[in-house]
Amino acid sequence: MKQLFEIDLKDYKETDAVFRRPSARAIIIKNDKLALVYSKKEKYYKFPGGGIHDDEDKKEALIREVREEVGLVVIPESIREYGSVLRRQKSTVKDGEIFEQENYYYFCDVEDRAVEQDLDAYEDEAGFVLKIVDIDEAIATNAAYSSEDYFNEIMIKRDRRMLEMVKQELGWK
Template sequence: MRLLFEMDKRDYDNCTHRFVRNSARSIIIREKKIAMIHSLKYDYYKFPGGGMEGEESPVRAMIRETREEAGLVVRPDTVKEYGYVHRIQKSDKDATECFVQDNYYYLCDAENETVAQCLDNYEAMESFTLEFVEPHIAIQKNRNVRNSLHNSMMFEREARVIELLIEEGLL
């Protein structure tokens, strides 16, 4: 899979250990709008998807997480690799820990009918809502998030992936 870009803060010289948490995300486009999870509490957008569990493959994680977060049922026969973003920085929680994450993105289609979301506690608290959004709106929102518990690199990562999709004529 191709590397889309790296996000490296180079702030981890004093780290003594690494925490790796890879994730997989779906890119579902309909009528020039993109399926995104909107955090109503913090007003940001993210691609449906999340962390890989155990030995789970990125594709399986993406399909599972997209269903859980968005209620979208990915059609496995439509899944195509898009690329990944490599992120590395000092952990927000432990100054001795280096946080490393590869975020795998897949172009795919989903069934028209949605199913019930199955949200984690924090996702429910943030009121995760599926929206098919205009790309520029998601970019603008993510670059203006002010009050969130999440690391701002996540918002910028999603904005940059959307910009690449636009540049490559996919949106």
């Protein structure tokens, strides 16, 4: 998969241990809009998806994460690679550790039905809901986003840049 861009804050020591947490993220188009996760608490949009377990391949993780976060059922044969984004920064969880996340983005289609979300505690606390939204609204919302949680801020900057790239890729005005 081609790397689209890299976010490397270089705010760590090169000798620090690396914690890798790859993820799979979905680009879902519905009627010229995007299906995104919206955080009611933090007021941002992100692409549905999340961590890839050790025993999963990327597409299995994508299907599972989309179902858990937004209750949409991915059609497996519709999954198409878009590209990846590498993120590296000092861990906010453990001193002397680098957080490294390769985010694999896929275009995919979903079934017309939805199922119940299965959110992790932090996702539930953030008030994750599915929103079918105009891409410009998502870009503007994320551009205005700021947080005391620097980790979240970097994630939202990543997804804002991805939203801009997807808009250009699709030729949306």
